[in-house]
Every structure is written in C-alpha cells, then in structure tokens.
Amino acid sequence: DAMVIQNPRYQVTQFGKPVTLSCSQTLNHNVMYWYQQKSSQAPKLLFHYYDKDFNNEADTPDNFQSRRPNTSFCFLDIRSPGLGDAAMYLCATRGARDRVWETQYFGPGTRLLVL
Amino acid sequence: SQQGEEDPQALSIQEGENATMNCSYKTSINNLQWYRQNSGRGLVHLILIRSNEREKHSGRLRVTLDTSKKSSSLLITASRAADTASYFCATAPSYQFYFGTGTSLTVIP
Numbered sequence: 440d441a442m443v444i445q446n447p448r449y450q451v452t453q454f455g456k457p458v459t460l461s462c463s464q465t466l467n468h469n470v471m472y473w474y475q476q477k478s479s480q481a482p483k484l485l486f487h488y489y490d491k492d493f494n495n496e497a498d499t500p501d502n503f504q505s506r507r508p509n510t511s512f513c514f515l516d517i518r519s520p521g522l523g524d525a526a527m528y529l530c531a532t533r534g535a536r537d538r539v540w541e542t543q544y545f546g547p548g549t550r551l552l553v554l
Numbered sequence: 555s556q557q558g559e560e561d562p563q564a565l566s567i568q569e570g571e572n573a574t575m576n577c578s579y580k581t582s583i584n585n586l587q588w589y590r591q592n593s594g595r596g597l598v599h600l601i602l603i604r605s606n607e608r609e610k611h612s613g614r615l616r617v618t619l620d621t622s623k624k625s626s627s628l629l630i631t632a633s634r635a636a637d638t639a640s641y642f643c644a645t646a647p648s649y650q651f652y653f654g655t656g657t658s659l660t661v662i663p
Contacts, residue, residue: 470649481642481653482597489649529596533649542587543644543651545596 442466443546445530451552452520460515460549462530471513472543473505474529482529488513517551525553558645558654566660573630575657577643578623584646586619588628589653591640600628600641635663 444463452458462471470489474482486495488507502524504516517524527550531543558579567573579586585604589597603610603619603626610617616629630637638661643654 472651474653479658481656484650484652487650494650527594531597531651533651540584540646540649542599542602543597545589545598547596550594 443530443532443544445528445546445549447549448547449550449552451554452517453554454522455519458517458520458551460517460528460530460551462513462515462546463511464513464532464544465511466532466534466544467510468532468534468544469510470533471507472531472533473503473513473515474531475524476527476529476548478526485515520551520553522553525551527551558643558652560641560643560654560657562657563655564658564660566662567633569633569635569661569663571633573633573637573659573661575628575641575659577626577628577654579626579643579645579652579654580624581645581647583621584648586617586626587644587646587651588615588617588626589642589644591642591656593639597642630659633659633661635661637661 446461472487473485476482485499506514527548529548530546533543560577587602588600591597601612603617614631619626640656640658642656644651
C-alpha cells in the first residue's frame with residue numbers, strides 16, 4: 440500500500456519548458472519535503488511545508504517553486520529547467536505521534552531528464 | 555552547509571563479513587537516522603537513534619551514537635549480496651532533515 444506517491448516516475452522535458460512534479464500522501468502528515476538528488480550524491484533538501492507554512496532552504500534556486508493546496512498533495516514546479524536540473528526528485532513526509540516526531544517516509548522519486 | 559559526512563565513500567566486502575560505516579555531523583540533533591537506497595530508487599528508513607541513546611540494534615544492524623564527537627556508526631553483520639546499496643545518515647536538528655554524503659556498499663557473493 441503506497442503511502443507516498445510520486446507522479447510521474449520519469450519525466451522528460453525540454454530546456455526552458457516549465458515542468459511540474461507531483462507528490463501525494465495517505466499518511467496525513469504535517470510536513471512534506473522535496474529533495475533533489477543527483478547521481479552518486481546525497482539528497483539535497485530544497486524546501487519543506489509544515490502544514491501550509493513554506494520553508495525554503497537558503498541555497499535553493501528561485502527556479503524551483505512549490506505548492507501545497509491541501510494536506511495530501513504537494514507539487515514541485517521548475518519554471519525554466521536547465522540541463523543542470525536533471526536529477527532524481529524525492530518527496531518525503533513526516534508526522535508526529537503523541538507529540539513525538541516520527542521518521543520520514545519517502546516516495547519512489549521522479550527522475551527528470553532535460554533535453 | 556548542514557550536510558554531514560560519511561566514510562568510507564565506498565566499501566566492498568565479501569558476503570558474510572561485517573560492514574561498518576561512519577557518519578559525522580555538524581549541528582546539535584534530536585535524533586539521527588540511517589537510510590538505505592538501492593540504485594535509482596527512493597530511500598528506505600533503517601533505524602533511528604535518539605540523542606539520549608548510545609546504541610541501538612535492529613536485526614543485523616547496530617547503530618552507535620556519540621553526541622560529544624558528533625558521530626555515529628552503522629554496523630551490518632553477516633552481510634548479504636542483497637545489502638548492496640548506498641547508506642545515508644540523516645540528522646534532524648528540528649523537523650528538517652539533512653543527509654550525509656553516503657557510503658556505497660558492495661557485497662560480493
């Protein structure tokens with residue numbers, strides 16, 4: 440039973456053509472995260488939402504935006520993808536049980552290719 | 555950068571041997587977690603150790619934490635070919651997560 444779902448699993452876009460990646464969760468978690476992971480590197484946190492509060496990492500480029508219309512869904516928008524944005528994009532969620540923060544749950548990722 | 559560091563970057567062992575990987579981090583933490591990632595896949599949570607714990611076990615996994623040295627180690631005992639993957643530590647100063655650089659483990663059958 441998938442708990443964090445990412446669509447599509449593979450996305451091909453053209454240089455400069457806006458693209459949106461989707462993440463949904465069935466866990467009802469407060470926090471949703473977007474990470475970028477390039478080949479043989481660690482996942483890099485781009486931003487996260489705590490409920491509706493958006494938190495951007497200081498070094499995340501302006502080219503990356505995010506929307507969270509409700510608890511279940513979170514989108515990553517890349518306004519003008521460059522060749523350097525080709526990567527795996529990972530969505531994760533996290534919630535608290537009895538006021539104790541639990542671990543993150545990751546989706547399978549969307550691999551983005553920029554032509 | 556909040557990112558921690560892991561060593562070794564790559565580790566190759568024979569099936570049945572133990573594998574040890576280390577993680578060093580920079581900030582104070584509430585907990586430290588270890589994740590596994592198979593090639594081209596998402597991350598799978600392995601084990602969480604809280605800042606007031608020194609050692610934790612889960613099956614063939616043993617994790618230690620030394621907050622005075624800001625370091626942790628992951629030991630996989632009696633390794634199997636299926637353990638071949640990348641292993642990342644992640645620290646959570648608050649509810650953000652920051653991943654270490656990762657160790658690529660290859661277990662040779």
